[in-house]
Amino acid sequence: MSPCAACKLLRRRCAKGCVFAPYFPPDEPQKFANVHKIFGASNVNKMLKDLPVHQRGDAVSSMVYEANARVRDPVYGCVGAISSLQQQVIHLQSQLTVANAKILSMQMHQAKVRSSQTKSLRSPSSSGKLPNFP
C-alpha cells in the first residue's frame, strides 16, 4: 500500500487508521501540501480528531478550499470571496427593490387607467343617452 499524501509529505509511516488517509490519497499530493502550508499538519490532525468521522470529509473539503484560496490570495484568502459576494448581494437587493417599486408603480398606474375607463363608460355622456339640456 502506498502511503497517503500527508504521510508521504511528512515522511512518516502511514499506519492503519491514519486520520489523513481517507481524505488525502497519494495521487493528489497538492491537496495536502496546501492544507499543510496554511493550517499545519498537526492542527489539521487535531481538528479532524475532534470531529465525528461522518463530518471529517466536509471539514477536509472546506479546509482545502480555504487553503487553496489563501495560497492564491495571501492577503485576503477566501474572505475576499465573502466580501465580493456580500457586495453582489447588496447590489442585487438594491436592483430588486428598484424593480419591485417599478412593478408597484406600473400596477397602480394600470389600476388608475382601468378605474377612469370604467367611470367614463358609466358616465351619461357615453351611455348613449343625450344629456338633458335646460
Next chain:
Amino acid sequence: MSPCAACKLLRRRCAKGCVFAPYFPPDEPQKFANVHKIFGASNVNKMLKDLPVHQRGDAVSSMVYEANARVRDPVYGCVGAISSLQQQVIHLQSQLTVANAKILSMQMHQAKVRSSQTKSLRSPSSSGKLPNFP
C-alpha cells in the same frame, strides 16, 4: 512595555520589531489565541513575513475572521458563509429575473393598449364622419 498577545501566549520575549506586535495588542488575547489554534503561530509568522508591511494588517484581519469562523463552526468554517451567500445570490438573481420579466410584460401590455387606443381614435368610426356605404 507589555509583550504583545502573541508573545505572551507563546511565552517568549517580545523583541523590538516583533512581527505580531502591531496586530496583536496585549489587551486582545483571544484574537491571537484563535489564529494560533487554527493556523499555528509559525505559519502566521511566515505568512506575515512573506507580505509587504502595508498588506499585513489586511492579512491579519482576514486570518482572524477565518479563524473565528472555524472556531465557531469546525466543520465548514467561513466556507459555510460563502455557501450561504452563494445561495442568496442565486435566489436574488432568480427573483430579479422574474421581476424584470414582469416589467417587460407590463410594458408590452401598456404599449399594446396605447397602440389600440391610437388606432381607435384614428379609425373612421370614431373620427366623426359617417362610413361610406355602398
